[in-house]
Amino acid sequence: MAVQWALILNGLDSWYYRGKIQINLRSLVYAEMCTVPALISIGTVLGKTNxxxxxxxxxxxxxxxxxNEWLLHNFVKTQPSNSIMLLHIHGAFFGLMLTWFLYRKGSEKPFEKEKLSRNSGLFSMLGTLFLWMFWPSFNSVLVDNYPQGRKLGAVCSTYLSLAVSATTAASVSVATSPKGKLNLVQIQSSILAGGVAVGVAMPVVHQPWEAMTIGFLAVVLSTIGYRYLKSHMVLVFQCHDTCSVLxxxxxxxxxxxLAQFLLLKDFDDHNTAIRFAVFHITSLFITLSISLSTGIITGVLLKWKFWRPPQDQKCFDDQAYWEFPHLVVVK
Structure with a gap:
Protein backbone atom coordinates (compact mmCIF):
# COMPACT_ATOMS: atom_id res chain seq x y z
CA MET A 1 0.00 0.00 0.00
CA ALA A 2 2.77 2.45 0.92
CA VAL A 3 4.63 1.75 -2.33
CA GLN A 4 1.47 2.32 -4.38
CA TRP A 5 0.75 5.54 -2.50
CA ALA A 6 4.28 6.79 -3.18
CA LEU A 7 3.87 6.05 -6.87
CA ILE A 8 0.57 7.92 -6.99
CA LEU A 9 1.97 10.98 -5.19
CA ASN A 10 4.88 11.22 -7.60
CA GLY A 11 2.70 10.81 -10.66
CA LEU A 12 4.74 7.74 -11.53
CA ASP A 13 2.07 5.09 -11.28
CA SER A 14 1.73 2.23 -13.78
CA TRP A 15 0.62 3.27 -17.20
CA TYR A 16 -0.97 1.29 -20.00
CA TYR A 17 0.84 0.92 -23.27
CA ARG A 18 -0.55 -1.26 -26.08
CA GLY A 19 -2.79 -3.07 -23.68
CA LYS A 20 0.05 -4.04 -21.30
CA ILE A 21 1.01 -2.57 -17.94
CA GLN A 22 4.42 -0.94 -18.12
CA ILE A 23 6.22 -0.11 -14.86
CA ASN A 24 9.14 2.29 -14.75
CA LEU A 25 11.80 0.46 -12.75
CA ARG A 26 13.41 3.67 -11.51
CA SER A 27 10.02 4.91 -10.32
CA LEU A 28 9.36 1.65 -8.51
CA VAL A 29 12.75 1.78 -6.78
CA TYR A 30 12.11 5.37 -5.73
CA ALA A 31 8.68 4.43 -4.37
CA GLU A 32 10.20 1.61 -2.36
CA MET A 33 12.73 4.07 -0.94
CA CYS A 34 9.85 6.31 0.12
CA THR A 35 8.37 3.50 2.21
CA VAL A 36 11.54 3.04 4.30
CA PRO A 37 10.87 6.14 6.47
CA ALA A 38 7.41 4.75 7.24
CA LEU A 39 8.94 1.50 8.48
CA ILE A 40 11.42 3.46 10.61
CA SER A 41 8.66 5.61 12.13
CA ILE A 42 6.48 2.62 12.93
CA GLY A 43 9.36 1.19 14.96
CA THR A 44 8.98 3.98 17.53
CA VAL A 45 5.34 3.14 18.33
CA LEU A 46 5.38 -0.58 17.65
CA GLY A 47 3.26 -2.51 20.14
CA LYS A 48 1.33 0.56 21.29
CA THR A 49 -0.86 1.09 18.23
CA ASN A 50 -3.49 -0.82 16.27
CA ASN A 68 10.31 16.97 1.48
CA GLU A 69 11.93 15.57 -1.66
CA TRP A 70 9.90 17.96 -3.83
CA LEU A 71 10.94 20.99 -1.75
CA LEU A 72 14.61 20.01 -1.80
CA HIS A 73 14.56 19.37 -5.53
CA ASN A 74 12.70 22.54 -6.54
CA PHE A 75 14.00 25.12 -4.05
CA VAL A 76 17.39 23.85 -2.91
CA LYS A 77 18.14 22.18 -6.28
CA THR A 78 19.21 19.00 -4.53
CA GLN A 79 19.59 15.88 -6.62
CA PRO A 80 16.83 13.30 -5.99
CA SER A 81 19.38 10.74 -4.83
CA ASN A 82 20.83 13.16 -2.26
CA SER A 83 17.39 13.97 -0.86
CA ILE A 84 16.54 10.28 -0.57
CA MET A 85 19.71 9.76 1.49
CA LEU A 86 18.06 11.74 4.30
CA LEU A 87 15.30 9.15 4.66
CA HIS A 88 16.76 7.81 7.93
CA ILE A 89 16.73 11.26 9.53
CA HIS A 90 13.24 12.00 8.25
CA GLY A 91 11.76 8.71 9.44
CA ALA A 92 13.45 8.82 12.85
CA PHE A 93 12.35 12.32 13.84
CA PHE A 94 8.85 11.76 12.45
CA GLY A 95 8.61 8.70 14.67
CA LEU A 96 9.96 10.55 17.72
CA MET A 97 7.18 13.10 17.36
CA LEU A 98 4.64 10.28 17.14
CA THR A 99 5.86 8.54 20.28
CA TRP A 100 5.94 11.88 22.12
CA PHE A 101 2.28 12.54 21.33
CA LEU A 102 1.22 8.94 21.99
CA TYR A 103 3.09 8.75 25.29
CA ARG A 104 1.35 6.67 27.97
CA LYS A 105 1.71 7.31 31.67
CA GLY A 106 3.67 4.57 33.34
CA SER A 107 6.00 3.98 30.38
CA GLU A 108 8.96 4.58 32.69
CA LYS A 109 8.64 0.92 33.57
CA PRO A 110 8.41 -1.74 30.82
CA PHE A 111 4.91 -2.81 29.84
CA GLU A 112 3.68 -6.15 31.11
CA LYS A 113 4.24 -7.88 27.76
CA GLU A 114 7.17 -5.75 26.54
CA LYS A 115 9.52 -8.68 26.60
CA LEU A 116 11.80 -10.46 24.16
CA SER A 117 11.28 -14.19 23.77
CA ARG A 118 13.93 -16.54 22.46
CA ASN A 119 12.06 -17.23 19.20
CA SER A 120 11.36 -13.58 18.39
CA GLY A 121 14.95 -12.63 19.25
CA LEU A 122 16.42 -15.23 16.90
CA PHE A 123 13.96 -14.30 14.16
CA SER A 124 14.88 -10.62 14.54
CA MET A 125 18.57 -11.46 14.32
CA LEU A 126 17.89 -13.43 11.13
CA GLY A 127 16.21 -10.35 9.65
CA THR A 128 19.16 -8.20 10.72
CA LEU A 129 21.60 -10.53 8.96
CA PHE A 130 19.42 -10.42 5.86
CA LEU A 131 19.54 -6.62 5.88
CA TRP A 132 23.29 -6.72 6.55
CA MET A 133 23.87 -8.74 3.38
CA PHE A 134 21.67 -6.63 1.12
CA TRP A 135 22.41 -3.17 2.51
CA PRO A 136 25.25 -2.57 -0.01
CA SER A 137 22.82 -2.97 -2.91
CA PHE A 138 20.45 -0.58 -1.11
CA ASN A 139 23.16 2.09 -0.93
CA SER A 140 24.35 1.48 -4.48
CA VAL A 141 20.97 2.64 -5.79
CA LEU A 142 21.65 6.07 -4.28
CA VAL A 143 24.57 6.82 -6.59
CA ASP A 144 24.84 6.97 -10.35
CA ASN A 145 27.39 5.04 -12.35
CA TYR A 146 29.39 8.05 -13.51
CA PRO A 147 32.33 7.84 -13.32
CA GLN A 148 32.39 4.19 -14.26
CA GLY A 149 32.48 1.84 -11.31
CA ARG A 150 30.86 4.24 -8.84
CA LYS A 151 28.23 1.66 -7.90
CA LEU A 152 30.91 -0.94 -7.21
CA GLY A 153 32.68 1.58 -5.00
CA ALA A 154 29.45 2.18 -3.09
CA VAL A 155 29.02 -1.56 -2.53
CA CYS A 156 32.61 -1.99 -1.30
CA SER A 157 32.41 1.07 0.97
CA THR A 158 29.19 -0.19 2.52
CA TYR A 159 30.63 -3.65 3.13
CA LEU A 160 33.70 -2.17 4.83
CA SER A 161 31.55 0.08 6.99
CA LEU A 162 29.22 -2.79 7.93
CA ALA A 163 32.15 -5.08 8.75
CA VAL A 164 33.58 -2.49 11.14
CA SER A 165 30.09 -1.98 12.58
CA ALA A 166 29.65 -5.69 13.31
CA THR A 167 32.95 -6.10 15.16
CA THR A 168 32.71 -2.78 17.00
CA ALA A 169 29.09 -3.40 18.06
CA ALA A 170 30.09 -6.66 19.73
CA SER A 171 33.07 -5.03 21.45
CA VAL A 172 31.14 -2.02 22.74
CA SER A 173 28.27 -4.27 23.86
CA VAL A 174 30.65 -6.26 26.05
CA ALA A 175 32.35 -3.12 27.34
CA THR A 176 29.06 -1.46 28.36
CA SER A 177 27.51 -4.57 29.88
CA PRO A 178 27.70 -4.78 33.70
CA LYS A 179 28.41 -8.52 33.42
CA GLY A 180 30.68 -8.22 30.39
CA LYS A 181 28.36 -10.23 28.15
CA LEU A 182 27.05 -9.77 24.63
CA ASN A 183 23.60 -8.18 24.38
CA LEU A 184 21.88 -9.63 21.31
CA VAL A 185 19.24 -6.89 21.10
CA GLN A 186 21.83 -4.14 21.44
CA ILE A 187 23.99 -5.68 18.72
CA GLN A 188 21.17 -6.17 16.23
CA SER A 189 20.00 -2.59 16.83
CA SER A 190 23.46 -1.14 16.15
CA ILE A 191 25.05 -3.48 13.64
CA LEU A 192 23.52 -1.60 10.69
CA ALA A 193 24.52 1.87 11.93
CA GLY A 194 27.57 1.91 9.67
CA GLY A 195 25.42 1.18 6.63
CA VAL A 196 23.06 4.01 7.56
CA ALA A 197 25.82 6.58 8.07
CA VAL A 198 27.85 5.66 4.99
CA GLY A 199 24.67 5.65 2.90
CA VAL A 200 23.97 9.28 3.80
CA ALA A 201 27.59 10.26 3.08
CA MET A 202 27.97 8.03 0.00
CA PRO A 203 28.62 10.79 -2.59
CA VAL A 204 31.83 11.85 -0.84
CA VAL A 205 33.16 8.47 0.36
CA HIS A 206 35.96 7.43 -2.02
CA GLN A 207 38.60 5.81 0.20
CA PRO A 208 38.33 2.63 2.30
CA TRP A 209 39.52 4.40 5.46
CA GLU A 210 36.73 6.94 5.12
CA ALA A 211 34.05 4.25 5.03
CA MET A 212 35.62 2.36 7.93
CA THR A 213 35.97 5.49 10.06
CA ILE A 214 32.35 6.46 9.45
CA GLY A 215 31.22 2.94 10.30
CA PHE A 216 33.24 2.90 13.51
CA LEU A 217 31.97 6.26 14.75
CA ALA A 218 28.39 5.44 13.79
CA VAL A 219 28.28 2.14 15.65
CA VAL A 220 29.88 3.66 18.77
CA LEU A 221 27.20 6.36 18.82
CA SER A 222 24.45 3.83 18.15
CA THR A 223 25.56 1.24 20.72
CA ILE A 224 26.11 3.73 23.52
CA GLY A 225 22.88 5.48 22.56
CA TYR A 226 20.95 2.24 22.84
CA ARG A 227 22.39 1.59 26.28
CA TYR A 228 21.70 5.01 27.78
CA LEU A 229 19.49 7.19 25.54
CA LYS A 230 16.40 4.98 25.46
CA SER A 231 15.75 5.20 29.19
CA HIS A 232 16.66 8.89 29.36
CA MET A 233 14.28 9.73 26.50
CA VAL A 234 11.42 8.27 28.53
CA LEU A 235 12.33 10.05 31.76
CA VAL A 236 13.26 13.45 30.32
CA PHE A 237 11.26 13.86 27.10
CA GLN A 238 8.46 11.32 27.63
CA CYS A 239 9.32 9.51 24.40
CA HIS A 240 8.99 5.75 24.68
CA ASP A 241 11.00 4.65 21.64
CA THR A 242 10.14 0.97 21.24
CA CYS A 243 12.85 -0.04 18.77
CA SER A 244 15.48 2.59 19.70
CA VAL A 245 15.08 4.36 16.37
CA LEU A 246 16.92 7.40 17.72
CA LEU A 258 28.17 15.71 8.95
CA ALA A 259 30.66 13.43 7.18
CA GLN A 260 29.29 14.50 3.80
CA PHE A 261 29.75 18.11 4.89
CA LEU A 262 33.37 17.60 6.00
CA LEU A 263 34.68 15.22 3.34
CA LEU A 264 33.58 17.06 0.20
CA LYS A 265 36.70 18.76 -1.20
CA ASP A 266 35.95 19.37 -4.90
CA PHE A 267 35.60 23.16 -4.76
CA ASP A 268 37.02 25.61 -7.27
CA ASP A 269 36.83 28.63 -4.97
CA HIS A 270 35.58 29.76 -1.58
CA ASN A 271 32.27 31.03 -2.98
CA THR A 272 31.41 27.54 -4.21
CA ALA A 273 32.34 26.05 -0.83
CA ILE A 274 30.18 28.56 1.04
CA ARG A 275 27.32 27.96 -1.35
CA PHE A 276 27.52 24.22 -0.79
CA ALA A 277 27.59 24.69 2.99
CA VAL A 278 24.49 26.88 2.90
CA PHE A 279 22.55 24.47 0.69
CA HIS A 280 23.72 21.45 2.70
CA ILE A 281 22.59 22.97 6.00
CA THR A 282 19.34 24.14 4.42
CA SER A 283 18.54 20.65 3.20
CA LEU A 284 18.88 19.28 6.74
CA PHE A 285 16.82 22.13 8.18
CA ILE A 286 14.00 21.53 5.67
CA THR A 287 14.08 17.78 6.29
CA LEU A 288 13.86 18.22 10.06
CA SER A 289 11.11 20.83 9.72
CA ILE A 290 8.97 18.65 7.46
CA SER A 291 9.50 15.50 9.53
CA LEU A 292 8.73 17.21 12.84
CA SER A 293 5.70 19.13 11.54
CA THR A 294 4.14 16.14 9.78
CA GLY A 295 4.90 14.02 12.84
CA ILE A 296 3.06 16.51 15.03
CA ILE A 297 0.05 16.56 12.70
CA THR A 298 -0.06 12.77 12.56
CA GLY A 299 0.39 12.48 16.32
CA VAL A 300 -2.53 14.86 16.97
CA LEU A 301 -4.70 12.87 14.58
CA LEU A 302 -3.78 9.50 16.09
CA LYS A 303 -4.46 10.75 19.62
CA TRP A 304 -8.20 10.81 18.94
CA LYS A 305 -10.13 8.13 20.81
CA PHE A 306 -12.05 7.52 17.59
CA TRP A 307 -9.29 5.13 16.44
CA ARG A 308 -9.73 3.02 19.57
CA PRO A 309 -6.08 2.75 20.69
CA PRO A 310 -5.18 -0.40 22.62
CA GLN A 311 -5.43 -0.27 26.38
CA ASP A 312 -2.25 -0.37 28.46
CA GLN A 313 -2.72 -4.03 29.36
CA LYS A 314 -3.19 -4.86 25.66
CA CYS A 315 0.01 -3.16 24.50
CA PHE A 316 2.58 -5.51 22.93
CA ASP A 317 -0.13 -8.20 22.77
CA ASP A 318 -0.32 -9.82 19.33
CA GLN A 319 -3.32 -11.90 20.31
CA ALA A 320 -5.54 -8.81 20.17
CA TYR A 321 -5.16 -8.59 16.36
CA TRP A 322 -4.06 -12.07 15.25
CA GLU A 323 -5.57 -15.53 15.51
CA PHE A 324 -3.46 -18.22 17.14
CA PRO A 325 -4.66 -21.76 16.33
CA HIS A 326 -3.24 -23.27 19.51
CA LEU A 327 -5.22 -20.77 21.63
CA VAL A 328 -8.58 -21.28 19.96
CA VAL A 329 -11.23 -22.56 22.33
CA VAL A 330 -13.27 -25.32 20.76
CA LYS A 331 -16.92 -25.12 21.79
Missing amino acids: PVHLVLIALFEVSGFVL STHALPGLLGW
Whole structure:
Protein backbone atom coordinates (compact mmCIF):
# COMPACT_ATOMS: atom_id res chain seq x y z
CA MET A 1 0.00 0.00 0.00
CA ALA A 2 2.77 2.45 0.92
CA VAL A 3 4.63 1.75 -2.33
CA GLN A 4 1.47 2.32 -4.38
CA TRP A 5 0.75 5.54 -2.50
CA ALA A 6 4.28 6.79 -3.18
CA LEU A 7 3.87 6.05 -6.87
CA ILE A 8 0.57 7.92 -6.99
CA LEU A 9 1.97 10.98 -5.19
CA ASN A 10 4.88 11.22 -7.60
CA GLY A 11 2.70 10.81 -10.66
CA LEU A 12 4.74 7.74 -11.53
CA ASP A 13 2.07 5.09 -11.28
CA SER A 14 1.73 2.23 -13.78
CA TRP A 15 0.62 3.27 -17.20
CA TYR A 16 -0.97 1.29 -20.00
CA TYR A 17 0.84 0.92 -23.27
CA ARG A 18 -0.55 -1.26 -26.08
CA GLY A 19 -2.79 -3.07 -23.68
CA LYS A 20 0.05 -4.04 -21.30
CA ILE A 21 1.01 -2.57 -17.94
CA GLN A 22 4.42 -0.94 -18.12
CA ILE A 23 6.22 -0.11 -14.86
CA ASN A 24 9.14 2.29 -14.75
CA LEU A 25 11.80 0.46 -12.75
CA ARG A 26 13.41 3.67 -11.51
CA SER A 27 10.02 4.91 -10.32
CA LEU A 28 9.36 1.65 -8.51
CA VAL A 29 12.75 1.78 -6.78
CA TYR A 30 12.11 5.37 -5.73
CA ALA A 31 8.68 4.43 -4.37
CA GLU A 32 10.20 1.61 -2.36
CA MET A 33 12.73 4.07 -0.94
CA CYS A 34 9.85 6.31 0.12
CA THR A 35 8.37 3.50 2.21
CA VAL A 36 11.54 3.04 4.30
CA PRO A 37 10.87 6.14 6.47
CA ALA A 38 7.41 4.75 7.24
CA LEU A 39 8.94 1.50 8.48
CA ILE A 40 11.42 3.46 10.61
CA SER A 41 8.66 5.61 12.13
CA ILE A 42 6.48 2.62 12.93
CA GLY A 43 9.36 1.19 14.96
CA THR A 44 8.98 3.98 17.53
CA VAL A 45 5.34 3.14 18.33
CA LEU A 46 5.38 -0.58 17.65
CA GLY A 47 3.26 -2.51 20.14
CA LYS A 48 1.33 0.56 21.29
CA THR A 49 -0.86 1.09 18.23
CA ASN A 50 -3.49 -0.82 16.27
CA PRO A 51 -3.47 -1.66 12.53
CA VAL A 52 -5.52 1.45 11.67
CA HIS A 53 -2.87 3.61 13.30
CA LEU A 54 -0.15 1.94 11.25
CA VAL A 55 -2.02 2.55 8.00
CA LEU A 56 -2.43 6.24 8.80
CA ILE A 57 1.23 6.54 9.81
CA ALA A 58 2.34 5.01 6.50
CA LEU A 59 0.14 7.37 4.46
CA PHE A 60 1.23 10.54 6.28
CA GLU A 61 4.89 9.55 6.45
CA VAL A 62 5.14 8.77 2.74
CA SER A 63 3.29 12.00 1.91
CA GLY A 64 5.65 14.02 4.10
CA PHE A 65 8.74 12.41 2.61
CA VAL A 66 7.57 13.04 -0.95
CA LEU A 67 6.83 16.66 -0.02
CA ASN A 68 10.31 16.97 1.48
CA GLU A 69 11.93 15.57 -1.66
CA TRP A 70 9.90 17.96 -3.83
CA LEU A 71 10.94 20.99 -1.75
CA LEU A 72 14.61 20.01 -1.80
CA HIS A 73 14.56 19.37 -5.53
CA ASN A 74 12.70 22.54 -6.54
CA PHE A 75 14.00 25.12 -4.05
CA VAL A 76 17.39 23.85 -2.91
CA LYS A 77 18.14 22.18 -6.28
CA THR A 78 19.21 19.00 -4.53
CA GLN A 79 19.59 15.88 -6.62
CA PRO A 80 16.83 13.30 -5.99
CA SER A 81 19.38 10.74 -4.83
CA ASN A 82 20.83 13.16 -2.26
CA SER A 83 17.39 13.97 -0.86
CA ILE A 84 16.54 10.28 -0.57
CA MET A 85 19.71 9.76 1.49
CA LEU A 86 18.06 11.74 4.30
CA LEU A 87 15.30 9.15 4.66
CA HIS A 88 16.76 7.81 7.93
CA ILE A 89 16.73 11.26 9.53
CA HIS A 90 13.24 12.00 8.25
CA GLY A 91 11.76 8.71 9.44
CA ALA A 92 13.45 8.82 12.85
CA PHE A 93 12.35 12.32 13.84
CA PHE A 94 8.85 11.76 12.45
CA GLY A 95 8.61 8.70 14.67
CA LEU A 96 9.96 10.55 17.72
CA MET A 97 7.18 13.10 17.36
CA LEU A 98 4.64 10.28 17.14
CA THR A 99 5.86 8.54 20.28
CA TRP A 100 5.94 11.88 22.12
CA PHE A 101 2.28 12.54 21.33
CA LEU A 102 1.22 8.94 21.99
CA TYR A 103 3.09 8.75 25.29
CA ARG A 104 1.35 6.67 27.97
CA LYS A 105 1.71 7.31 31.67
CA GLY A 106 3.67 4.57 33.34
CA SER A 107 6.00 3.98 30.38
CA GLU A 108 8.96 4.58 32.69
CA LYS A 109 8.64 0.92 33.57
CA PRO A 110 8.41 -1.74 30.82
CA PHE A 111 4.91 -2.81 29.84
CA GLU A 112 3.68 -6.15 31.11
CA LYS A 113 4.24 -7.88 27.76
CA GLU A 114 7.17 -5.75 26.54
CA LYS A 115 9.52 -8.68 26.60
CA LEU A 116 11.80 -10.46 24.16
CA SER A 117 11.28 -14.19 23.77
CA ARG A 118 13.93 -16.54 22.46
CA ASN A 119 12.06 -17.23 19.20
CA SER A 120 11.36 -13.58 18.39
CA GLY A 121 14.95 -12.63 19.25
CA LEU A 122 16.42 -15.23 16.90
CA PHE A 123 13.96 -14.30 14.16
CA SER A 124 14.88 -10.62 14.54
CA MET A 125 18.57 -11.46 14.32
CA LEU A 126 17.89 -13.43 11.13
CA GLY A 127 16.21 -10.35 9.65
CA THR A 128 19.16 -8.20 10.72
CA LEU A 129 21.60 -10.53 8.96
CA PHE A 130 19.42 -10.42 5.86
CA LEU A 131 19.54 -6.62 5.88
CA TRP A 132 23.29 -6.72 6.55
CA MET A 133 23.87 -8.74 3.38
CA PHE A 134 21.67 -6.63 1.12
CA TRP A 135 22.41 -3.17 2.51
CA PRO A 136 25.25 -2.57 -0.01
CA SER A 137 22.82 -2.97 -2.91
CA PHE A 138 20.45 -0.58 -1.11
CA ASN A 139 23.16 2.09 -0.93
CA SER A 140 24.35 1.48 -4.48
CA VAL A 141 20.97 2.64 -5.79
CA LEU A 142 21.65 6.07 -4.28
CA VAL A 143 24.57 6.82 -6.59
CA ASP A 144 24.84 6.97 -10.35
CA ASN A 145 27.39 5.04 -12.35
CA TYR A 146 29.39 8.05 -13.51
CA PRO A 147 32.33 7.84 -13.32
CA GLN A 148 32.39 4.19 -14.26
CA GLY A 149 32.48 1.84 -11.31
CA ARG A 150 30.86 4.24 -8.84
CA LYS A 151 28.23 1.66 -7.90
CA LEU A 152 30.91 -0.94 -7.21
CA GLY A 153 32.68 1.58 -5.00
CA ALA A 154 29.45 2.18 -3.09
CA VAL A 155 29.02 -1.56 -2.53
CA CYS A 156 32.61 -1.99 -1.30
CA SER A 157 32.41 1.07 0.97
CA THR A 158 29.19 -0.19 2.52
CA TYR A 159 30.63 -3.65 3.13
CA LEU A 160 33.70 -2.17 4.83
CA SER A 161 31.55 0.08 6.99
CA LEU A 162 29.22 -2.79 7.93
CA ALA A 163 32.15 -5.08 8.75
CA VAL A 164 33.58 -2.49 11.14
CA SER A 165 30.09 -1.98 12.58
CA ALA A 166 29.65 -5.69 13.31
CA THR A 167 32.95 -6.10 15.16
CA THR A 168 32.71 -2.78 17.00
CA ALA A 169 29.09 -3.40 18.06
CA ALA A 170 30.09 -6.66 19.73
CA SER A 171 33.07 -5.03 21.45
CA VAL A 172 31.14 -2.02 22.74
CA SER A 173 28.27 -4.27 23.86
CA VAL A 174 30.65 -6.26 26.05
CA ALA A 175 32.35 -3.12 27.34
CA THR A 176 29.06 -1.46 28.36
CA SER A 177 27.51 -4.57 29.88
CA PRO A 178 27.70 -4.78 33.70
CA LYS A 179 28.41 -8.52 33.42
CA GLY A 180 30.68 -8.22 30.39
CA LYS A 181 28.36 -10.23 28.15
CA LEU A 182 27.05 -9.77 24.63
CA ASN A 183 23.60 -8.18 24.38
CA LEU A 184 21.88 -9.63 21.31
CA VAL A 185 19.24 -6.89 21.10
CA GLN A 186 21.83 -4.14 21.44
CA ILE A 187 23.99 -5.68 18.72
CA GLN A 188 21.17 -6.17 16.23
CA SER A 189 20.00 -2.59 16.83
CA SER A 190 23.46 -1.14 16.15
CA ILE A 191 25.05 -3.48 13.64
CA LEU A 192 23.52 -1.60 10.69
CA ALA A 193 24.52 1.87 11.93
CA GLY A 194 27.57 1.91 9.67
CA GLY A 195 25.42 1.18 6.63
CA VAL A 196 23.06 4.01 7.56
CA ALA A 197 25.82 6.58 8.07
CA VAL A 198 27.85 5.66 4.99
CA GLY A 199 24.67 5.65 2.90
CA VAL A 200 23.97 9.28 3.80
CA ALA A 201 27.59 10.26 3.08
CA MET A 202 27.97 8.03 0.00
CA PRO A 203 28.62 10.79 -2.59
CA VAL A 204 31.83 11.85 -0.84
CA VAL A 205 33.16 8.47 0.36
CA HIS A 206 35.96 7.43 -2.02
CA GLN A 207 38.60 5.81 0.20
CA PRO A 208 38.33 2.63 2.30
CA TRP A 209 39.52 4.40 5.46
CA GLU A 210 36.73 6.94 5.12
CA ALA A 211 34.05 4.25 5.03
CA MET A 212 35.62 2.36 7.93
CA THR A 213 35.97 5.49 10.06
CA ILE A 214 32.35 6.46 9.45
CA GLY A 215 31.22 2.94 10.30
CA PHE A 216 33.24 2.90 13.51
CA LEU A 217 31.97 6.26 14.75
CA ALA A 218 28.39 5.44 13.79
CA VAL A 219 28.28 2.14 15.65
CA VAL A 220 29.88 3.66 18.77
CA LEU A 221 27.20 6.36 18.82
CA SER A 222 24.45 3.83 18.15
CA THR A 223 25.56 1.24 20.72
CA ILE A 224 26.11 3.73 23.52
CA GLY A 225 22.88 5.48 22.56
CA TYR A 226 20.95 2.24 22.84
CA ARG A 227 22.39 1.59 26.28
CA TYR A 228 21.70 5.01 27.78
CA LEU A 229 19.49 7.19 25.54
CA LYS A 230 16.40 4.98 25.46
CA SER A 231 15.75 5.20 29.19
CA HIS A 232 16.66 8.89 29.36
CA MET A 233 14.28 9.73 26.50
CA VAL A 234 11.42 8.27 28.53
CA LEU A 235 12.33 10.05 31.76
CA VAL A 236 13.26 13.45 30.32
CA PHE A 237 11.26 13.86 27.10
CA GLN A 238 8.46 11.32 27.63
CA CYS A 239 9.32 9.51 24.40
CA HIS A 240 8.99 5.75 24.68
CA ASP A 241 11.00 4.65 21.64
CA THR A 242 10.14 0.97 21.24
CA CYS A 243 12.85 -0.04 18.77
CA SER A 244 15.48 2.59 19.70
CA VAL A 245 15.08 4.36 16.37
CA LEU A 246 16.92 7.40 17.72
CA SER A 247 20.16 5.47 18.18
CA THR A 248 19.69 3.14 15.21
CA HIS A 249 18.77 5.66 12.49
CA ALA A 250 18.79 9.28 13.72
CA LEU A 251 22.29 9.49 15.22
CA PRO A 252 24.04 7.55 12.39
CA GLY A 253 22.06 9.58 9.84
CA LEU A 254 23.18 12.86 11.37
CA LEU A 255 26.76 11.56 11.50
CA GLY A 256 26.59 10.69 7.80
CA TRP A 257 25.26 14.17 7.02
CA LEU A 258 28.17 15.71 8.95
CA ALA A 259 30.66 13.43 7.18
CA GLN A 260 29.29 14.50 3.80
CA PHE A 261 29.75 18.11 4.89
CA LEU A 262 33.37 17.60 6.00
CA LEU A 263 34.68 15.22 3.34
CA LEU A 264 33.58 17.06 0.20
CA LYS A 265 36.70 18.76 -1.20
CA ASP A 266 35.95 19.37 -4.90
CA PHE A 267 35.60 23.16 -4.76
CA ASP A 268 37.02 25.61 -7.27
CA ASP A 269 36.83 28.63 -4.97
CA HIS A 270 35.58 29.76 -1.58
CA ASN A 271 32.27 31.03 -2.98
CA THR A 272 31.41 27.54 -4.21
CA ALA A 273 32.34 26.05 -0.83
CA ILE A 274 30.18 28.56 1.04
CA ARG A 275 27.32 27.96 -1.35
CA PHE A 276 27.52 24.22 -0.79
CA ALA A 277 27.59 24.69 2.99
CA VAL A 278 24.49 26.88 2.90
CA PHE A 279 22.55 24.47 0.69
CA HIS A 280 23.72 21.45 2.70
CA ILE A 281 22.59 22.97 6.00
CA THR A 282 19.34 24.14 4.42
CA SER A 283 18.54 20.65 3.20
CA LEU A 284 18.88 19.28 6.74
CA PHE A 285 16.82 22.13 8.18
CA ILE A 286 14.00 21.53 5.67
CA THR A 287 14.08 17.78 6.29
CA LEU A 288 13.86 18.22 10.06
CA SER A 289 11.11 20.83 9.72
CA ILE A 290 8.97 18.65 7.46
CA SER A 291 9.50 15.50 9.53
CA LEU A 292 8.73 17.21 12.84
CA SER A 293 5.70 19.13 11.54
CA THR A 294 4.14 16.14 9.78
CA GLY A 295 4.90 14.02 12.84
CA ILE A 296 3.06 16.51 15.03
CA ILE A 297 0.05 16.56 12.70
CA THR A 298 -0.06 12.77 12.56
CA GLY A 299 0.39 12.48 16.32
CA VAL A 300 -2.53 14.86 16.97
CA LEU A 301 -4.70 12.87 14.58
CA LEU A 302 -3.78 9.50 16.09
CA LYS A 303 -4.46 10.75 19.62
CA TRP A 304 -8.20 10.81 18.94
CA LYS A 305 -10.13 8.13 20.81
CA PHE A 306 -12.05 7.52 17.59
CA TRP A 307 -9.29 5.13 16.44
CA ARG A 308 -9.73 3.02 19.57
CA PRO A 309 -6.08 2.75 20.69
CA PRO A 310 -5.18 -0.40 22.62
CA GLN A 311 -5.43 -0.27 26.38
CA ASP A 312 -2.25 -0.37 28.46
CA GLN A 313 -2.72 -4.03 29.36
CA LYS A 314 -3.19 -4.86 25.66
CA CYS A 315 0.01 -3.16 24.50
CA PHE A 316 2.58 -5.51 22.93
CA ASP A 317 -0.13 -8.20 22.77
CA ASP A 318 -0.32 -9.82 19.33
CA GLN A 319 -3.32 -11.90 20.31
CA ALA A 320 -5.54 -8.81 20.17
CA TYR A 321 -5.16 -8.59 16.36
CA TRP A 322 -4.06 -12.07 15.25
CA GLU A 323 -5.57 -15.53 15.51
CA PHE A 324 -3.46 -18.22 17.14
CA PRO A 325 -4.66 -21.76 16.33
CA HIS A 326 -3.24 -23.27 19.51
CA LEU A 327 -5.22 -20.77 21.63
CA VAL A 328 -8.58 -21.28 19.96
CA VAL A 329 -11.23 -22.56 22.33
CA VAL A 330 -13.27 -25.32 20.76
CA LYS A 331 -16.92 -25.12 21.79
